[in-house]
Amino acid sequence: MSEARLEARGVVKGFPSAGVYLPVLREADLWIAGGEMVAILGASGVGKSTLLHVLGTIDVPEKGSVRIDGREVFALSEPERTQLRNTTIGFIFQFHHLLPEFTAVENVMMPLLIGRTSAPEARERAQRILDALGLSDRGHHRPAQLSGGEQQRVAVARALVCEPRIVLADEPTGNLDTKSSDELVSLLRKFHSEKGLTSVVVTHNERIASVCDRVLTMEDGIIKERV
Numbered sequence: 300m301s302e303a304r305l306e307a308r309g310v311v312k313g314f315p316s317a318g319v320y321l322p323v324l325r326e327a328d329l330w331i332a333g334g335e336m337v338a339i340l341g342a343s344g345v346g347k348s349t350l351l352h353v354l355g356t357i358d359v360p361e362k363g364s365v366r367i368d369g370r371e372v373f374a375l376s377e378p379e380r381t382q383l384r385n386t387t388i389g390f391i392f393q394f395h396h397l398l399p400e401f402t403a404v405e406n407v408m409m410p411l412l413i414g415r416t417s418a419p420e421a422r423e424r425a426q427r428i429l430d431a432l433g434l435s436d437r438g439h440h441r442p443a444q445l446s447g448g449e450q451q452r453v454a455v456a457r458a459l460v461c462e463p464r465i466v467l468a469d470e471p472t473g474n475l476d477t478k479s480s481d482e483l484v485s486l487l488r489k490f491h492s493e494k495g496l497t498s499v500v501v502t503h504n505e506r507i508a509s510v511c512d513r514v515l516t517m518e519d520g521i522i523k524e525r526v
Contacts, residue, residue, distance in 0.1 A: 335513060
């Protein structure tokens with residue numbers, strides 16, 4: 300699997316709020332080498348999540364560019380961007396967003412089924428990654444039957460099951476206790492290294508920052524190297 304380079308240049312993004320335009324990203328610049336694991340720290344409301352949404356092509360910037368391996372992603376059509384998200388980018392969110400009526404393995408299968416992988420193959424691949432994340436005996440459980448840490452590991456499995464080259468994680472340990480948080484951090488670092496991923500982790504967790512290759516900060520919608 301080849302490593303991905305991710306870069307943003309002059310990204311501007313804002314939102315209307317109570318009838319007033321609220322600027323969030325202000326000429327944000329970012330360059331991440333293939334295979335890097337980068338943490339982005341910053342107070343709530345400075346634009347970290349918005350940045351991830353733009354990097355992941357969920358939100359379109361008002362100005363600026365985002366490139367993966369030198370290719371401008373917002374020059375792609377919406378179907379092409381959807382395909383890019385499904386095959387190249389894995390998302391991990393603070394809230395796991397698991398579907399409560401489906402089992403763990405069925406939740407992990409979803410991205411593969413959307414990509415038209417056959418159900419037997421999707422189930423096999425989903426179970427394989429749950430095994431790798433220490434959830435071998437939890438695949439048949441629904442989310443309500445799992446602990447918070449287990450639910451978040453299922454969400455990580457879902458993000459990784461399509462073998463993305465880029466992982467974007469938004470406060471992945473935000474709702475976990477210390478033990479579950481430390482376990483998840485170790486798993487993220489392990490998969491990052493083994494799979495040659497390019498990873499961006501928005502976090503308040505210094506433990507995550509400590510295992511990353513580089514730490515950036517965000518302030519007033521601008522990205523800076525941590526001093």
